[in-house]
Amino acid sequence: MDSDEALYERIRRGDMRAFDELYARYASRLYGFLFSILRSRADAEDVFHEAFMRALDARDVELRPGGFRAWLYRIGRNCALNVLRSRERGARAVASIPEVEPAVRADEKLEGKELDQALAGAVERLPPKLLELFHLRSSGMSYEEMAEVLETPLGTIKSRMNQMVTTLREEMKPWIAS
Template identity: 35%
Template sequence: MIFRPVEDGDLIERARRGDVDAFNLLVSRWEKRVYNYLLRLVGNREDALDVCQDVFLKAYQNLRKLDDPARFAAWLFRIAHNEAHSLFRKRRPESAEESEQATGMAVAVGGAGILPLELSLAVASALERLTAEQREAVVLKVYQGFKFEEMAEILGCPVSTVKSRLYTAFGILKTRLSPIESGGKR
C-alpha cells in the first residue's frame, strides 16, 4: 500500500465538511510559521501566542469563505496580518524614546569579530528600527519566503508597494548592519 502525502487542499475540504482532525492537521502544519511571523511583528511571545490562537480560530470559523484552497497560505497570513494590526490598534502608542529604550541596542563590534548571538541581536535591533510596514515586508519575504504577489495579497497593497517597502527596508538594514560587516570600522 502506497501512501501519498495529504495536501492542504484535501485537509481544507475535509475541514469544511466538519472534520476537526483535518483542521488540527492544518494547524500543526502552519502554526510554527504563523507564530514566528507574529512574533516578529508583535515583539513578544505572549502576544504572539494569543494572536496565533485568534488567527486559527478565525480561520476555522471562516474556512468556507476561502475561495481557492491553493491560496490557503496567503489567506491564513492575511488573517494573521489583520489580527496583529488589531492588537496594535488596541495598544496605546509608545513614544519614540520609550520604543528606542525598549528595543534599541547599539551595534558595537570589536576587532575580534561578532558572535552569532550578537549578530542575531543586531539584526533584531535593526529590524525594530524599520517602520511596521517595512518590517512586515521583510519578515514575509526573508523569513517566510512568500512571493511578491502573495505578499501583496497578505498586505492588501499593490506589488509595486511591496517592492518599494522591501527596497527601502533593505537599504536601511544595510546601513545599520554595515558596521558588523566591516568589523566595526566605517
C-alpha cells in the same frame, strides 16, 4: 505532502492529524509575524488562536491553489490590528520602536552567536512596516502574496522591499567590511 488547502478541508471534516500538520507549518512563522505586530506574547497567542479559528470557521470560501497562506496571514494581521485599535495602542505601537541592544560597532569581530544576535538586533530595529515585510518574505511569500496580505499595491510592496534590504544592508555593512 498535502497542500495547505487539502489539510484545511480535512480539518473541517474533523481530521485532527491534519490540524497537527497545518499547525506545525504555521506555529512559528505566523506567530512570529503576529508577535512582530503586537509585541506581546499573550496577545500574539490570542490572535493566533482567533485567526486559526476564523479561517477554519469561514464558510463558502473557495481557496485558489496556494492561496491559504496569504489568506490566513491576512486574517491574522487584521485580528492583530483590531487588538491594537481596541486597546488604543495602535498609534503608539506603530510609532515606537522597542529598545533593543545597541548596534554592533564596526570594529568588533563577530562570529557565531554574536553575529546572530547582531542580526536579530538589526531586524528588531526595522520600522514596523518593513518588519512585516521581513517576516512575510521570510515565510517564502511572493510579492503578490505580500500585497494580498497587507492589502497594499504591488508597487508599494516593491518599494518597501527595496527599503528593507537597503536598511539591512546598512546594518550588515560593519560585519562584512573587510
